[in-house]
Amino acid sequence: MPRPARQGGGSRAGVAGRKLRLRAAVVLGKATGGMSRRLRLGGGTTLPGDVARWVDPGVLRAMAGSVRAGTVLVTGTNGKTSTAALLRTILAESGKVVGGNPSGSNLIFGLTAAALTLSDSQGRIDRDWLVLEVDELSAPQAVAEIRPQGLVVLNAFRDQLDRSFEVDQIAERLATATSTLPDGGFWVGNADDPRVAAMAGETTAAGTRRILFGLSAGGRDHLPAVSDASGCPRCRGEMEFRVVFYAHCGLYKCPHCGFQRPQPQVVASQVNLAGLDSVELTLSGSEDGSEGWSVPARVRLGGLFSAANVAAAAAAASAMGVSPHQIASGISAFEPAFGRFQVMPWKGVPIRLMLAKNPAGLEENLTAALELDRSPVIAIGLNDLIADGRDVSWIWDVEMERLRESRPVTLVVCGRRAHELALRLAYAGVPQDRVVVLQSARAALDAVAAMASPLIPVPALMTYTAMLEWHQLLGGGGGGGKGGRA
Amino acid sequence: MIPVQLRLGHLYPREMNLYGDRGNILALVRRAQRRGISLEVVEIGLGDSSTSLLSSCSGFFMGGGQDLDQGNVAEDLISRKGPGLVAAVSAGKPLLAVCAGFQLLGTHYLTAAGTRIPGLGLLPLHTEAGRRRLVGNLMVATDPALGLRDPILVGFENHSGRTILHQGLRPLGRVMHGGGNDGDSGQEGAWQGSVVATYLHGPLLPKNPSLSDWWLRTAAGGHPLENLDDSLEDAARKEAMALGARPTRMSRWRLLGRGLVVRKGS
Structure with missing residues (x-):
């Protein structure tokens, strides 16, 4: 379809x-959203954006520009949804009116659709803040269109490589988004991820406030067997890790060029992991020269990587002027976001949905489920649809070998590529009598319910569409929809 | 007598490991083990150059990598590993090279900007940067002369390079589904003597046990190996074939023309 010709110029008619x-654009987009929801074509999470952008390519910029204080974008490979939700809760607890894209629809069309649902018919969004999670590859475009007040960069892992191609390209996009932030805004980055930390020094614009967050905790003394980032982001030399918190994030130093983990301004310390139900930690902050602050907090998420997400949200909130006390109370008010540590029952047995869509995600969630949890059953779901990444090679990079030495668990594997997963487990030396292969989600849920205890939620580690399917079966409705990820 | 001890030289395990290439090493080790052969894995990285290290290996594997890594690796491969590797494969030791590893075996790689990156030149082929990436499930009917027990290989490809085989070099097989060497010629991979190269990336060996056995058999000096129970492998193979890589009608005709019978959904 030809697009209506653009009107130019600054004349009154223009x-x-x-x-x-x-x-x-707004009216048509909204109408499309209403219709697609009524016809149950899906959650209406991207199509309205398509329609509105076709009518007016500047619709997202205009809508975002009407938000009172501004927009904050949250990007990175893992933890976007939880971190953005945390930040929204903190802001809401501090009395601000906040909007976002909680459905997780995070491509440019999804962001437009989310803004449409929040806007009035004039394209105005009556909110103090907009907090949007953004796909890593869409981040530069989102920054260019939205001109956000702030950008939070969580990490750069290998993710769905048939879509994103190579880790270096992901890091490059994140660096582009970082370097094009408008003056006067703030940039929050992960000091523990070498690729993200390297962006802080080199690429942030001079007028941007830079805040690094990080962990102060114990961890492993080695990188996972297959790592994305053993090479220094500056000189490509082999780096040394003193502590590894999760994936390739930790305390590192390059013996060749001297690049090392910078001191973060916002730190999560005294981290106490209480099962998969919650994390207790102390948040502290100090900005160059100013008086420091420190507050205890507790969040209903699990694992060390969740502590990092909390620190990221706290760093952003602090940059937005929220007091430490309000940050802590916001964090404790937080409810797990869609499919991220969300617990739902199946035939009386609680199931804990944990999105695990790439090596780092599966590795860390599996470690957490084995080390912090007591469930005798763990479910793993592997699909190969576009939203999951059609290439399932990545499961071979996950250290399933740890299951040989871990506490004994029965593994229920399911999804379109359940047999590939079963083969991976067999090659990892997991005894065959501990693996149940059931492609169908319903059959897998029944098997899980029959074997599990009604008191301990069963960790269900799922790729994106596998998680959606379970979420639906568990009565959660359609939920999000990452439409258009191809 | 089948040797009870074999050594696998894993070339550039740190740089060339982008897509679960570890699965290939696991598959070789495990299939050797199940036959009472111990397969020792020797990691051969950047800078390692001892000829005795290369000649002590019974065969080699090289996986796929990122573009940045490939530059480092190409230089090192030519200057430090070249002679030893050429000698080993001339002696009939197997070399399996995947994706970027496949490209590195050719004479050169021509980047989009027109820069010529030299390769090892072990196989008469070269690669040119393509505009569109070939990404997706890939299914290949291998050259019957290679003698794989199960001639069909299944896996995934993801590359922007277009590889052109020079006169006389045989492709590993015909594309049944997917892009292959250039997305156009219907050719996939290449093989010559004891060298096999392919765009089937990542963990191709666990799901394609007949190719694992080709490597092991060749490394063991051609001794036939006992058959194993491959029910788990076959289940994963069938799943991959049925869900992702159904042969297109066109290529099915092509295969029928070559006398290879393709059963539906298998």
Whole structure:
């Protein structure tokens, strides 16, 4: 379809024309959303964005520009949904009116659709803040269109390589987003991830406030068997890790060029992991020269990587002027986001949905489930649809070998590539009598329910569409929809 | 007598490990083990150059990597590993090279900017940067002359390079589904003597036990190996074939023309 010709110029007719076009885009987009929801074509999470952007390509910029204080984007490979949800809860607890894209629809069309649902018919969003999670590859475009107040960069892992191709390219996109932030905004980055930390020094614009977050905790003394980042982001030399918190994040130093983990301004310390149910920690902050602050907090998430997400949200909130006390109370008010440590029952047995869509995610969630939890059953679901990444090679990079020495668990494997997963487990030396292969989600849920205890939630580590399917069966409705990830 | 001790030279395990290539090493080790052969894995990285290290190996594997890694590796491969590796494969030792490893065996790689990165030149082929990436499930009917027990290989490809085989070099097989060497010629991979190269990346060996056995048999000097129970492997193979890599009608005709019978959904 040909796009209606653009009106240019700053004449009054031009301004009126632009306003008219924006209104048309908003109204048509909203109507599409209503229709697609009524016809149950899905959650209406991307199509309205397509329609509105076709009518007016500037619709997202205009809508985001009407938010009172501004927009904050949260990006990175893992932890976007939880961190953005944490930040929204903190802001809401501090009395701000906040909007976002909690459905997790995080490509540019999804962001537009989310903004449409929040806007009035004039394209105005009556909110103090907008907190949006953004796909790593879409981050530069989102920054260019939205001109956000802040950008939070969590990490850069290998993820769904048939879509994102190579880790270096992901890091490159994140660096582009970082370097194009508008003046006067803030940038929050992970000091523990060498690739992200390297962006802090080199690529943030001069007028941008830089805040690094990080952990102060114990961890492993070695990188996972297959790591994305043993090479220094500056000189490509082999780096040394003193402590590894999760994936390739930790305390590192390059013996060749001297690049090392910078001192973060916001730190999560005294981290106490209480099963998969919660993490207790102390958050402290100090900005160059100013008086430091420190507050205890507790969050309903599990694992060390969750502590990092909390620190990221706290760093952003602090940059937005929220007091430490309000940050802590916001964190404790937080409810797990869609499919991220969310517990739902199946035939009387609680199931804990844990999204695990790449090597780092599966590795860390599996470690947490084995070390912090007592469930005798763990479910793992592997699908190969576009939203999961069609290439399932990555499961061979996950150290399933740890299951040989871990406490004994029965593994229920399911999904379109259940047999590939079963083969991976067999090659890891996991005894065959501890593996149950059931492609169908319903059959797998029944098997899990028959074997599990009604008192301990069963960790269910799922790729994206496998998680959606379980979420639906568990009565959670359609939930999100990452439409258009191809 | 089948040797009870074999050594696998894993070339550039740190740099060339992008897509679960570890699965290939696991598959070789495990299949050797199940036959009472111990397969020792020797990691051969950047800088290692001792000829005795290379000549002590019974065969080699090289996986796929990122572009940045490939530059480092190409230089090292030519200057430090070249002679030893050429000698080993001339003596009939197997070399399996995957994706970027496949490209590195050719004479050169021509980047989009027109820069010529020299390769090892072990196989008469070269690669040119392509505009569109070939990404997706890939299914290959291998050259019957290679003698795989199960001639069909299944896996995934993800590459932007277009590889052109020079006169006389045989492709590993015909594409049944997917892009292959250039997305156009219907050729996939290459093989010559004891060298096999392919765009089937990542963990191709666990799901394709007949190729694992080709490597092991060749490394063991051609001794036939006993058959194993491959029910788990076959289940994963069938799943991959049925869900992702159904042969297109066109290629099914092509295969019928070559006298290879393709059963539906298997």
